[in-house]
Amino acid sequence: MKEAVRAKELDQKERIGNFDEVIQGYTEDQAVEEASRCLQCKNPVCVEGCPVGIDIKTFIKQVQDRDYKGAYLTIREKNNFPSICGRVCPAEYQCSKTCVLTKKDEPFASENAINIHFLERFIGDYGARESITSGSKDKRLTMYKVAVVGSGPAGICCAGELAREGVKVIIYETLHKMGGVLQYGIPSFRLPRDVLDYEIDSLKSMGVEFKPNYIIGKIKTLNDLLEEGFDAVFLGLGAGTPSFLDVEGENLCNVYSANEFLTRVNLMNAYKFPEFHTPVNVGHHMIVIGGGNVTIDSARVALRLQKLNNIEPNTTIVYRRTELEMPARRLEIEHAKEEGIKFELLVQPIEFIGNKDGYVKKIKSLRCELGESDQSGRRRPSPIEGSEFELDCDVAVIAIGLSANQVLTSLTPELKVDKYKDIIVNAETMETSVSHIYAGGDIVGGEGTVIEAMGMAKRAAKSIVKYLNGR
Numbered sequence: 001m002k003e004a005v006r007a008k009e010l011d012q013k014e015r016i017g018n019f020d021e022v023i024q025g026y027t028e029d030q031a032v033e034e035a036s037r038c039l040q041c042k043n044p045v046c047v048e049g050c051p052v053g054i055d056i057k058t059f060i061k062q063v064q065d066r067d068y069k070g071a072y073l074t075i076r077e078k079n080n081f082p083s084i085c086g087r088v089c090p091a092e093y094q095c096s097k098t099c100v101l102t103k104k105d106e107p108f109a110s111e112n113a114i115n116i117h118f119l120e121r122f123i124g125d126y127g128a129r130e131s132i133t134s135g136s137k138d139k140r141l142t143m144y145k146v147a148v149v150g151s152g153p154a155g156i157c158c159a160g161e162l163a164r165e166g167v168k169v170i171i172y173e174t175l176h177k178m179g180g181v182l183q184y185g186i187p188s189f190r191l192p193r194d195v196l197d198y199e200i201d202s203l204k205s206m207g208v209e210f211k212p213n214y215i216i217g218k219i220k221t222l223n224d225l226l227e228e229g230f231d232a233v234f235l236g237l238g239a240g241t242p243s244f245l246d247v248e249g250e251n252l253c254n255v256y257s258a259n260e261f262l263t264r265v266n267l268m269n270a271y272k273f274p275e276f277h278t279p280v281n282v283g284h285h286m287i288v289i290g291g292g293n294v295t296i297d298s299a300r301v302a303l304r305l306q307k308l309n310n311i312e313p314n315t316t317i318v319y320r321r322t323e324l325e326m327p328a329r330r331l332e333i334e335h336a337k338e339e340g341i342k343f344e345l346l347v348q349p350i351e352f353i354g355n356k357d358g359y360v361k362k363i364k365s366l367r368c369e370l371g372e373s374d375q376s377g378r379r380r381p382s383p384i385e386g387s388e389f390e391l392d393c394d395v396a397v398i399a400i401g402l403s404a405n406q407v408l409t410s411l412t413p414e415l416k417v418d419k420y421k422d423i424i425v426n427a428e429t430m431e432t433s434v435s436h437i438y439a440g441g442d443i444v445g446g447e448g449t450v451i452e453a454m455g456m457a458k459r460a461a462k463s464i465v466k467y468l469n470g471r
Contacts, residue, residue, distance in 0.1 A: 001101070004111060005034040007118050012338040017307050019188045019271065022335060023087075023118075028066075031122040035063035038114050041100055046116060049098030051455040052078045056095060056116055063119055072127035075120060079454065080160045081153075083128055083195050086121025088186060089451050090293070090329050108330055128198050141166040144468045147230040148172070149216045149408065152180020154441025154453040155236035156203060161461030163206040167468065170230075171203075172214045174407075177267060180238055181442075182450070184267040185259075187297050189304075190332075217408035222415070222437065231471070232436045232464045235423060236457065237409070239402040239442035245289070249352030250398075252360040254281050258290070258298045258399035265301050271308060282309045283394030287363060289349055290399035291319040291326040296333060298397045299341045316342040316391070318349060320368050320381040344391065346370070348383050352396065362390045402447055409443075422446055430460035438464060 008024040009015075015022050026034065044057035055074050062071035075082045089095075095116045096102065096109035103110060126132075145168035148155045156178070159169045177183050178200045182191060204210070216225070225233055242257035244250055261280065264270040268278035286302040288295050295317060303315040317336070319326060322345050326333060337343075344365075351364040367387035370379035404421040416424045416433035423432055423439040430438045440456030442448060 001112060002033075002037055004037065004113070004115055005030050005118075007115075009335075012335075012340075015189065016304055016313065016339050019304060021192045022189050025125060026118055026122045028122075031063055031119055032066060034115055035060045035119055038064070039100065045098045045100065046095045046114070049095040050078075051094065051449070051451045052458060054078045054095075054120075059123065060114070060116070060119060063123065068123060068126045069130070069132055071123045072132050075123055076127070078458075079120075079451070080157050081199050081454070082120050082124030084124070084153075084182065084191065084199060085451050085454075086117050086119075086124050087191050087195070088182075088449075089117050089120075090449055091115070091117035092330050094449075094451070107324065125195075128195075141465070141468050142168065144168065144231045144471075145170065145229065146464060147216075147225045147233045148236060149233065150174075150180055150236035150238055150441070150443075151178040151200075151210070152236055152238050152441055152453065153182060153450040154238075154457040155180065155234065156199065157454040157457035158234045158236065158438075158440065158461045158464075159208045160203055160206065161458055162464060163203065163208050165465050165468075167465075168207065168209075170209045170211060172216050173210065173212045174215045175267065176212050178210055178212065180236070184263040185294065185297070187262070187266055187301055189300070190297070215407060217411050222408065222412050222434070226436075231468060232438065234457070234460055234464065235408070235432070235437065235439040235443060236441045236453070237405045237407075237423075237439070237443040239447050240405040241403045242398070243401040243403060244398055245349060245400065247349060247351055249354055249360065252352050252354040253358050254283065254360050254394060255352055255396045255398065258288075258294045258397050259402065261298055261397045262294070262301065265305070271301075271305055280305065281395055282306060282311060284311055284314060285392040286315045286395045286397070287318055287391060287393045288315065288397045288399055289318045290401075291317075291321060291328060292399065292401070293328045293332060295319070295326075295399040296328045296336050298399050300332075300336055300339060302395070302397065303339055303341055313340055314342075315340075316344055318344045318347050318363070318365065318391070320346065320348040321370065321378060322346060325370075325378040346381065348381065350383075350388075352393075353390070360393055360396055363393045363396065364388060364390050402442070404443055404446075420446060428459070429463040430456055431463060436467065 059071040059074040092109040096113040099113040151173040242259040264280040269276035270280035288299040346368040353362040366383040368381040438460040441453035
């Protein structure tokens, strides 16, 4: 078996001085070479690892045969945004992990597993470059209109599915740009904005209407939408409320939530201040707390900000477990290391220490050791008594997770939520406790991946279409 084909990447010394995309993607020959490593298994278990069930075996065979249009149409049967998912999906925990070239019970995909996501990206970019469409608009449901609240992965996926059926769709978005977490949460060095803009523009060409700067729950209620004549509503509200450590000193200046930190940079272009109006503070000792993809994104952004501000790069990730338990993508962890980000593992912050002016200067922490596994299957960290130590820190970013956006749900008591304030749905239809109101994405079941959000959105769209066809 030949070794996996690695996509070309920007040199680490070059890339930390800008926000250009790090992974350059496959050339045509590289894509065909990587696709040719696929064994074309009789039972393609890789499909089971894809939350939307892309026919991976077929599209890879089409790449082998250089039938790129065919491959694009195969992927689009199940995935509306292959260019996006090929860049941000955690393939090592999903499709590539289930590839037969990964040994059973491995925690993530082996280096020999087929790089399905890179092939998906290659085909997605080909489809965009060649302006391939996946079929004409259906005219059957043009008399109906559906409101979509939120323009993140779930919202735009649901909108695309409905628009293809001829349904009139209006997307309401709180922010001034479309894309939700794809826009404000993921840095352009992982997801270039022209890729995202292309997908948004594709929806516009299908007749989807966008209303930015529009907070459903403030400007209009859910009932207002129904009274205006929308036949159904899809809620892709996302998880926009940051979690904090709940330790002393957390309110000091220069302690950011990852949500604010990344929004300032990714959405408001703070790295180009004062060309753009929103600033972000940059320190000599920047520490990011957490272990997921948002942590890695925040740390790599912090390092670039230091470099762009002529500060010697010095960014550290603090995580209370080991690297093995980090839920972040393996490739992003690797990139972070290449770029010079330091890791303080098995460390739990217990206090932020500030100066007389109220600015954070140090983080007091405890060393940890791992104990028994918890509900997540990861070994639980236990602080070691008497192991206190301090880290220099003049900017801290807390990236330990997000919880439900409650702007709308708190004003709509008939919409049932669970103890985490996530919306409760029928898992099969994605319908909420209110008739003809559906939901999906991070507002259902908490933070997940882009492709998981899209999977829920597709189920909801299917239910909405079934409902509309029955009217």
